[in-house]
Amino acid sequence: xxxxxxxxxDDDLSLDQDLETLFSAARESAYSPSDALLAxxxxxxxxxxxxxxxxxxxxxxxxxxxxxxxxxxxxxxxGGWKAASAICMAGLFGVTVGLNAETLLSxxxxxxxxxxxxxxxxxxxxxxxxxxxxxxxS
Amino acid sequence: MKMAVAHKANIDLSEEGHVSDEALLVLFGNGDRxxxxxxxxxxxxxxxxxxxxxxxxxxxxxxxTQEAMLRLWKIAPKWRSGEAKITTWLFHxxxxxxxxxxxxxSGSGLDEIEEPVDDAPSREAVLxxxxxxxxxxxxxxTLPERQxxxxxxxxxxxxxxxEIAQILELSIEAVESLTSRGKRSLKSALANQKKxxxxxxx
Numbered sequence: 001x002x003x004x005x006x007x008x009x010d011d012d013l014s015l016d017q018d019l020e021t022l023f024s025a026a027r028e029s030a031y032s033p034s035d036a037l038l039a040x041x042x043x044x045x046x047x048x049x050x051x052x053x054x055x056x057x058x059x060x061x062x063x064x065x066x067x068x069x070x071x072x073x074x075x076x077x078x079g080g081w082k083a084a085s086a087i088c089m090a091g092l093f094g095v096t097v098g099l100n101a102e103t104l105l106s107x108x109x110x111x112x113x114x115x116x117x118x119x120x121x122x123x124x125x126x127x128x129x130x131x132x133x134x135x136x137x138s
Numbered sequence: 139m140k141m142a143v144a145h146k147a148n149i150d151l152s153e154e155g156h157v158s159d160e161a162l163l164v165l166f167g168n169g170d171r172x173x174x175x176x177x178x179x180x181x182x183x184x185x186x187x188x189x190x191x192x193x194x195x196x197x198x199x200x201x202x203t204q205e206a207m208l209r210l211w212k213i214a215p216k217w218r219s220g221e222a223k224i225t226t227w228l229f230h231x232x233x234x235x236x237x238x239x240x241x242x243x244s245g246s247g248l249d250e251i252e253e254p255v256d257d258a259p260s261r262e263a264v265l266x267x268x269x270x271x272x273x274x275x276x277x278x279x280t281l282p283e284r285q286x287x288x289x290x291x292x293x294x295x296x297x298x299x300x301e302i303a304q305i306l307e308l309s310i311e312a313v314e315s316l317t318s319r320g321k322r323s324l325k326s327a328l329a330n331q332k333k334x335x336x337x338x339x340x
Contacts, residue, residue, distance in 0.1 A: 015325040018332065022274040022324075023293045029271045031190035033182050037200045041182060041207045045166070045174035048211035052167070 159224040160217070167214040174211070181225065182207065184295060185232055191290050192236040194279055202239065206232045222304070229297075229305045233287055240283065270335050277327035281320050288316035289324070 159180065165173035185206060189199035209231055210224070278286060284306065291302045292313075302313045328335070 015329060018328060018335075019321060019325055022270055022328070025270050026274050026278075026294055027296075030183070030187045031196060031199065033186040033203065034200065037186070037204060038178060038182060040204055041178050042175060044204065044208045045178065045211050046171065048208070048214075049166070049169050049171070049174070052169075052215055 160219060163210075163214050163217055163224060164219075166211070167217070177210075178207065181210075181228060184225070185228055188229060188290060188295060189232050189236055191275075191278070191294065192233070192287060193239060194275070198239060202232060202235045205235055223301070226301055226304050229291065229295075230307075233305055237283065273328065273331055273335055274324075277324050280327055281323055285316050285320035285323065288313055289320035292317045293321075 157176070159177065162173045162177045162180075166177060182203060186199055186203045189202045189206075190196050193199050193202065206228055210228060278289065281289065287306060288302060291297045291305060292299070297305070299310050299313045299317075302308075302317075303310045306313065308316075
């Protein structure tokens with residue numbers, strides 16, 4: 001090993017030791033928090049503890065959560081208010097048809113029934129007989 | 139489970155120093171004022187020291203320390219046991235707050251920040267040589283932001299590389315590289331001042 005290389009290594013080692021000394025000096029010369037800062041932190045802690053207690057006892061929690069539950073069921077299972085309205089409309093329509101079945105059944109449907117096409121194996125016969133009923137009507 | 143921890147912590151509170159930070163935080167969440175005082179006494183000095191070094195400004199470090207502690211008080215009821223160490227979480231929060239402040243201040247990191255306005259050195263610092271401490275601070279303030287954070291956490295706060303990796307959200311290898319580059323830069327910055335600082339090769 002040449003002298004210059006050895007000197008470089010010695011220098012580096014010495015710098016490492018110097019740096020360690022400085023780290024240690026820095027550790028010992030730590031910045032200390034002021035009493036004012038500690039008082040502020042403690043006041044924040046107490047304030048936060050008070051707030052956390054208040055949050056645990058909301059008065060109108062029950063009615064609000066029931067309504068929120070209904071809303072969330074509509075949103076989650078039915079797909080929102082629009083979808084829920086469409087389902088209601090379809091339901092009402094079904095009930096109306098059920099209650100007024102006789103008057104709402106068209107002559108077309110009656111003709112269809114009377115033609116005796118139902119039960120027939122022949123599709124073309126089935127279709128023509130339905131048209132016959134229509135023609136007779138007009 | 140939570141109550142069990144708190145109960146255990148209550149018992150341990152009589153024997154100072156045996157309660158974990160986590161148990162104290164649970165007690166704090168249950169409204170125990172003594173717990174908040176204990177947590178503050180344990181955590182604030184290290185946190186403040188770290189912030190003061192990063193920001194190079196004790197007044198700003200006070201604001202950041204208070205903000206980080208406030209976030210701890212707020213998260214107490216939701217703290218998930220065993221997920222992270224409280225100190226790691228706090229250093230992480232403080233690092234982000236300091237970074238935000240430094241970026242707002244200079245827009246280009248720590249290199250442009252002037253010498254410390256340090257008005258609160260401890261008496262020990264005077265004994266070991268204020269000149270050395272000042273020189274070290276000056277050299278530290280020339281490091282890029284991430285290198286400085288890693289060096290302070292490793293060599294001043296004495297944290298392990300895995301802990302630093304969590305705080306800075308980096309891999310352990312990246313932390314090792316940052317601290318090693320930081321040390322190299324510090325050495326080259328101090329190499330010219332060996333005589334003035336009283337260091338010799340002998």
